Amino acid sequence: VTSILALAQNARRTAAELRSLDRGRKDRALHAIARGLRDEADLIREHNARDLEASRAQGLSSALLDRLRIDAKVIEESARGVEFIASLPDPVGSIESMQRHENGMLFGKQRIPLGVIAMIYESRPNVTVDAAALCLKSGNSVLLRGGKEALHTNQVLGQVVGRALTASGLSPSAVQIVPATDRDGIRELLGLTDYIDLAIPRGGEGLIRFVAENARVPVIKHYKGVCHMFLDRGAPLDRAVALTINGKAQRPSACNALECLLVHAEDAERLIPPVAAALIEKGVEIRGCPRTTALVSAARAASDEDWGREYLDYVIAMRVVSGIDEALAHVARYGSNHTEVICTPDQSHAQRWLREVDASCVLVNASTRFNDGGQLGLGAEIGISTSKLHAYGPMGLASLTTEKWVVIGEGQVRA
Amino acid sequence: VTSILALAQNARRTAAELRSLDRGRKDRALHAIARGLRDEADLIREHNARDLEASRAQGLSSALLDRLRIDAKVIEESARGVEFIASLPDPVGSIESMQRHENGMLFGKQRIPLGVIAMIYESRPNVTVDAAALCLKSGNSVLLRGGKEALHTNQVLGQVVGRALTASGLSPSAVQIVPATDRDGIRELLGLTDYIDLAIPRGGEGLIRFVAENARVPVIKHYKGVCHMFLDRGAPLDRAVALTINGKAQRPSACNALECLLVHAEDAERLIPPVAAALIEKGVEIRGCPRTTALVSAARAASDEDWGREYLDYVIAMRVVSGIDEALAHVARYGSNHTEVICTPDQSHAQRWLREVDASCVLVNASTRFNDGGQLGLGAEIGISTSKLHAYGPMGLASLTTEKWVVIGEGQVRA
Numbered sequence: 145v146t147s148i149l150a151l152a153q154n155a156r157r158t159a160a161e162l163r164s165l166d167r168g169r170k171d172r173a174l175h176a177i178a179r180g181l182r183d184e185a186d187l188i189r190e191h192n193a194r195d196l197e198a199s200r201a202q203g204l205s206s207a208l209l210d211r212l213r214i215d216a217k218v219i220e221e222s223a224r225g226v227e228f229i230a231s232l233p234d235p236v237g238s239i240e241s242m243q244r245h246e247n248g249m250l251f252g253k254q255r256i257p258l259g260v261i262a263m264i265y266e267s268r269p270n271v272t273v274d275a276a277a278l279c280l281k282s283g284n285s286v287l288l289r290g291g292k293e294a295l296h297t298n299q300v301l302g303q304v305v306g307r308a309l310t311a312s313g314l315s316p317s318a319v320q321i322v323p324a325t326d327r328d329g330i331r332e333l334l335g336l337t338d339y340i341d342l343a344i345p346r347g348g349e350g351l352i353r354f355v356a357e358n359a360r361v362p363v364i365k366h367y368k369g370v371c372h373m374f375l376d377r378g379a380p381l382d383r384a385v386a387l388t389i390n391g392k393a394q395r396p397s398a399c400n401a402l403e404c405l406l407v408h409a410e411d412a413e414r415l416i417p418p419v420a421a422a423l424i425e426k427g428v429e430i431r432g433c434p435r436t437t438a439l440v441s442a443a444r445a446a447s448d449e450d451w452g453r454e455y456l457d458y459v460i461a462m463r464v465v466s467g468i469d470e471a472l473a474h475v476a477r478y479g480s481n482h483t484e485v486i487c488t489p490d491q492s493h494a495q496r497w498l499r500e501v502d503a504s505c506v507l508v509n510a511s512t513r514f515n516d517g518g519q520l521g522l523g524a525e526i527g528i529s530t531s532k533l534h535a536y537g538p539m540g541l542a543s544l545t546t547e548k549w550v551v552i553g554e555g556q557v558r559a
Numbered sequence: 560v561t562s563i564l565a566l567a568q569n570a571r572r573t574a575a576e577l578r579s580l581d582r583g584r585k586d587r588a589l590h591a592i593a594r595g596l597r598d599e600a601d602l603i604r605e606h607n608a609r610d611l612e613a614s615r616a617q618g619l620s621s622a623l624l625d626r627l628r629i630d631a632k633v634i635e636e637s638a639r640g641v642e643f644i645a646s647l648p649d650p651v652g653s654i655e656s657m658q659r660h661e662n663g664m665l666f667g668k669q670r671i672p673l674g675v676i677a678m679i680y681e682s683r684p685n686v687t688v689d690a691a692a693l694c695l696k697s698g699n700s701v702l703l704r705g706g707k708e709a710l711h712t713n714q715v716l717g718q719v720v721g722r723a724l725t726a727s728g729l730s731p732s733a734v735q736i737v738p739a740t741d742r743d744g745i746r747e748l749l750g751l752t753d754y755i756d757l758a759i760p761r762g763g764e765g766l767i768r769f770v771a772e773n774a775r776v777p778v779i780k781h782y783k784g785v786c787h788m789f790l791d792r793g794a795p796l797d798r799a800v801a802l803t804i805n806g807k808a809q810r811p812s813a814c815n816a817l818e819c820l821l822v823h824a825e826d827a828e829r830l831i832p833p834v835a836a837a838l839i840e841k842g843v844e845i846r847g848c849p850r851t852t853a854l855v856s857a858a859r860a861a862s863d864e865d866w867g868r869e870y871l872d873y874v875i876a877m878r879v880v881s882g883i884d885e886a887l888a889h890v891a892r893y894g895s896n897h898t899e900v901i902c903t904p905d906q907s908h909a910q911r912w913l914r915e916v917d918a919s920c921v922l923v924n925a926s927t928r929f930n931d932g933g934q935l936g937l938g939a940e941i942g943i944s945t946s947k948l949h950a951y952g953p954m955g956l957a958s959l960t961t962e963k964w965v966v967i968g969e970g971q972v973r974a
Contacts, residue, residue, distance in 0.1 A: 160891065164914045243936055249925050251935055254913075258947050337771075341947055356752075362777065362948045383970040390972035476575065498669075498965050499579045510664050510968030519973065520666055520964060521658055532673050532756055532961040533777045534949040546947040549935060550913050553925030555798040557805035558934065 146323075148332050152339035154317040155260045155285040162283045162318055163257055167234040170281055173312035174230035177277065178223040180308040184300075185219045191300035192269070199293045211267045212294055222273045225524070229277040232523040235541040236283045239550065249553035255545045257283030259341040262322075262333055264355050266347035267291040272301045275344075276319040278526045280309075282544035287340070289322035289330060291347075299323075327354065334359040344527045344539075364539065366530035368454040369399035369482035371512045374471040374497070375415055376488035377408040383509065384415050385422045387487055388460075391512040393426040397456050399528065400483050400505075400515040404451070404461040406471045409435070412464045416440060420462070428458045435464040452478035468493050472500055479503060481530040483515040504530055504537030561738075563747050567754035569732040570675045570700040577698045577733055578672055582649040585696055588727035589645035592692065593638040595723040599715075600634045606715040607684070614708045626682045627709055637688045640939070644692040647938040650956040651698045654965065664968035670960045672698030674756040677737075677748055679770050681762035682706040687716045690759075691734040693941045695724075697959035702755070704737035704745060706762075714738075742769065749774040757959075759942045779954065781945035783869040784814035784897035786927040789886040789912070790830055791903035792823040798924065799830055800837045802902055803875075806927040808841040812871050814943065815898050815920075815930040819866070819876040821886045824850070827879045831855060835877070843873045850879040867893035883908050887915055894918060896945040898930040919945055919952030 146154075181188070192214040199209060235255060242252035261284045263275045272288055279286035290298040298321050306316035322333060334343055334355060343363045345355035352365050373391060375384050391402025407415055412435055420430055420440040430436070430443040431450045437443045443462070450461045451474070465471045468486075475484050485507045486497040494508040505515035515537065517525025522540025529535040535543040561569075596603070607629040614624060650670060657667035676699045678690045687703055694701035705713045713736050721731035737748060749758055749770060758778045760770035767780050788806060790799050806817030822830055827850055835845055835855040845851070845858040846865045852858045858877065865876045866889070880886045883901075890899050900922045901912040909923040920930035930952065932940025937955025944950040950958040 160915075160917070163917065245929075245934070249929070251929075256917075256947075259917075357775070360772070362946070364948075380970075386970060386972050394973060494967070498967075500575075502575070502578065502671075502674075503963065505964040505966065507966040508968060509970050510966050511972045513973040514660075514664070514666075514966055514968075514971070515964065516973075519660070520966075531777070532671075533779075534961075536961045537964050546949075546951045548918065549920040549930065549952050551920065551922040551925050551929055551935075552909070552913075553923060553929075555795075555801060555924050556929070557801050557926045558809060558928040 148322060148329060149336065151287060151320050151322060152260065152333070152336045155287055155320060156339045158285040158315045158317040159257070159259045161315060162280070162285055165283060169312070169314070170234070170283070171230040173280060173309055173314050174226050174277055176308035176312045177273070177305050178226040178230075180304045181219055181223040181226070181273065184304050185216060188214060188219060188297070188300050188304065191296040194296045195294055204293065208267055208293070212269065212297070214269060214297060218270060222270055225274060226277045229281050229524055232281065232541060234281070235545050245556070247556045249551055249556045251549060251551045253547040254550050255542075256548050257545055260285050260287065260339055261544065262287045262289065262340050262343040262361070264289050264330060264343060264345045264347075264351065265291065266351060267294055269294045269297040269301060271346060272298050272321075273305070274524070275526060276305050278524060278541060279544060280318060282541045284544055285318045285320075287320050287322050287333065289333065295323070330355070331358045334361055337361050346527055362534075364527065364529045364531070364535055366399065366482065366528045368480050369401070370403050370452050370454050370478060370480040371400060371483040371485070372404045372406055372475050372479060373402055373485040373487060373512065374406040374465070374468070374475075375408060375411065375419075376468060376486060376490060376493055377410050378489045379408075379411065379415065379487045380489070381415060381418060384487055385419055387485065387509070387511050388419050389422055389426060391485070392423065392428055392460050393458065394513055396458055398513070400512050401456065402460065402512045403453065403455055404463065404478070406463055406465045406474055409464050409466050412439065416462070416464075423460060426458070428460055431459065431461050433463040436462045452480075454480070468496060472497075475501055483507070483512045485510065485512055504528070563737060563744060564751065566702060566735050566737060567675070567748070567751045570702055570735060571754045573700040573730045573732040574672070574674045576730060577695070577700055580698060584727070584729070585649070585698070586645040588695060588724055588729050589641050589692055591723035591727045592688070592720050593641040593645075595719045596634055596638040596641070596688065599719050600631060603629060603634060603712070603715050603719065606711040609711045610709055619708065623682055623708070627684065627712070629684060629712060633685060637685055640689060641692045644696050644939055647696065647956060649696070650960050660971070662971045664966055664971045666964060666966045668962040669965050670957070671963050673959055673961055675700050675702065675754055676959065677702045677704065677755050677758040677776070679704050679745060679758060679760045679762075679766065680706065681766060682709055684709045684712040684716060686761060687713050687736075688720070689939070690941060691720050693939060693956060694959060695733060697956045699959055700733045700735075702735050702737050702748065704748065710738070745770070746773045749776055752776050761942055777949075779942065779944045779946070779950055781814065781897065781943045783895050784816070785818050785867050785869050785893060785895040786815060786898040786900070787819045787821055787890050787894060788817055788900040788902060788927065789821040789880070789883070789890075790823060790826065790834075791883065791901060791905060791908055792825050793904045794823075794826065794830065794902045795904070796830060796833060799902055800834055802900065802924070802926050803834050804837055804841060806900070807838065807843055807875050808873065809928055811873055813928070815927050816871065817875065817927045818868065818870055819878065819893070821878055821880050821889055824879050824881050828854065831877070831879075838875060841873070843875055846874065846876050848878040851877045867895075869895070883911060887912075890916055898922070898927045900925065900927055919943070
């Protein structure tokens with residue numbers, strides 16, 4: 145078994161090769177990966193069946209088994225995802241503008257890969273192919289440490305990707321599956337500051353906290369999405385209903401789903417009953433403040449734990465506030481810097497919301513569900529950040545790069 | 560004494576106020592700080608004298624006493640530095656471009672402050688004023704933890720700044736001096752992930768390693784600048800001499816000073832003797848490989864420790880290499896991702912150098928000394944990063960900001 149240190153050293157060596165690859169070679173390798181996935185679909189499903197069987201024997205829930213399962217449709221979607229990433233522009237190499245120094249030399253910033261990325265994730269094996277393709281396209285090598293229940297699946301996916309890389313004349317070490325299945329292994333990986341430039345954890349809050357607390361390498365993460373919408377005075381009812389239902393019920397398990405509705409007191413009677421009725425019709429449970437429960441007989445009384453809570457389910461918190469100040473204060477206290485919406489006809493309130501709310505995505509009169517890499521023009525998403533360093537919000541290919549300075553002179557020295 | 564936690568909580572609260580300040584208010588406060596420094600110059604010098612006396616009694620070296628000393632000239636320079644920062648464009652608020660989503664809503668990225676910055680530094684008290692001004696201009700609140708030998712000076716500077724903030728209608732908690740003088744205090748500060756968005760250590764490698772190893776908050780740092788120049792085949796002698804002397808001898812104590820010269824073997828006899836003579840004339844000691852010492856009788860033989868060494872002094876390492884491949888390999892092995900120069904007449908070698916060298920600044924035919932925020936158009940510099948996340952190279956005001964997504968719709972929901 146190759147040690148974790150040796151894997152990371154391989155990754156660092158390979159990163160130096162990947163750094164200056166031109167787009168054509170990267171895209172040809174991506175197309176080879178897509179072909180490999182389709183050609184070896186049966187092999188992948190065999191290995192996946194072993195993981196499923198072992199997990200079933202261990203009594204994993206059917207929801208977890210569903211996440212783990214790979215069928216023909218999932219493989220085809222993965223292959224198309226890789227082809228789509230091949231179609232995106234190369235994030236590496238561009239120099240936005242060169243300036244001329246007063247001494248005549250030219251200088252500017254050139255976009256380059258970060259180097260070595262470590263992805264730490266849980267059961268979904270589709271992350272394996274996705275992350276491999278995004279890292280390759282952006283010129284990074286990647287260490288993939290998925291969930292232990294998906295280990296056979298991830299290993300065969302790693303082999304398929306590795307064969308495609310080799311066939312394309314690239315080093316298979318560009319994409320490596322980390323075999324370590326215990327947390328000591330992750331801890332070792334997260335300490336290798338000389339070899340790893342960035343760790344991205346994806347999964348439940350427990351995994352993410354473990355990574356954040358044990359990493360010596362930089363980490364970009366988000367813990368949770370406690371997304372609010374404030375229905376301001378004068379919000380049109382049809383719009384309030386549409387944005388609430390889309391935010392809460394279109395995909396409640398997503399981190400950009402709406403979790404808490406704040407309603408202006410002067411419009412509570414006008415807005416709350418019909419909005420609540422629409423939610424209840426969609427099967428959403430309402431946990432409300434006293435003024436809400438007085439207006440909606442089916443609503444349960446919210447407890448203190450309901451403010452700032454991420455349900456990821458058909459549940460919503462609702463609270464009447466005295467106006468935009470109280471709404472802003474609620475969001476500042478209970479929000480998770482993820483996604484915050486105001487629904488308002490008032491231009492100055494819209495501007496205040498945009499200016500004062502501290503979140504990775506602040507929206508006026510649009511659904512929380514738009515805080516998404518695909519919707520915001522990033523093409524594909526490798527994760528989302530709710531901390532501010534390097535990236536804030538959805539992370540696309542550009543977030544896997546940085547910029548170095550380049551200077552072109554003719555013998556200039558500093559005075 | 561206010562606890563470190565309470566200081567950090569104040570800073571977080573104040574950050575919310577600073578976030579949406581317009582440029583006029585920030586610049587007026589900066590001018591008030593500059594006036595305060597001039598008006599209270601005597602008071603500042605009195606407190607500085609106490610620090611100097613205590614440090615002298617403890618036997619600090621005269622070099623350290625020099626760094627600690629504040630005289631009328633230093634105060635005037637500080638005040639002018641603050642006025643210069645006021646004259647720079649506001650890094651906050653701009654949206655480079657808004658795109659239109661296919662559903663009609665507008666979206667883009669707006670530049671915002673990071674929030675709360677912790678500066679951890681050593682003896683130079685001028686960092687106190689500099690960092691305060693840069694953080695204020697970029698809308699961040701800052702916690703300043705300078706060296707314990709400069710504590711009185713830093714505290715009086717903090718008071719002067721605080722009075723100027725109050726007089727300008729801003730909270731004095733925008734700039735706070737951390738009184739803790741031991742490493743436990745720093746450790747506590749570096750663990751406050753809910754309150755601090757970024758720590759920037761500045762000082763010797765020991766301090767920086769301590770911060771990097773003990774921080775739970777994000778850190779941007781650089782350990783050292785081991786800067787190389789490769790004199791390629793055909794490099795013009797006058798240019799080789801000028802770039803070498805400027806890189807090594809203009810300011811040897813700077814992190815962008817030249818530390819090692821690599822020379823193409825075919826031109827070693829032509830280039831090394833005159834370049835060495837010019838260095839020796841400037842009082843530079845040469846530590847060379849066997850081929851170098853054979854050409855320069857005054858050169859000492861380099862030991863293994865001389866490769867990859869940051870002298871910060873009138874010393875240079877010199878090594879003959881077989882060509883660009885060996886030069887690139889030497890830089891990849893011994894460089895510190897800081898500043899790397901090629902001096903070459905060969906366009907394809909210049910392009911290879913720019914493409915393949917992994918450093919925060921890669922230069923062709925220009926002095927290492929240009930890797931500097933002022934020279935590269937940043938106006939002012941708060942630090943330099945040799946790791947890739949968020950910033951790589953000199954960090955100006957923009958490095959103290961990030962971007963959030965803003966979306967302006969008219970009721971759009973996700974399909």
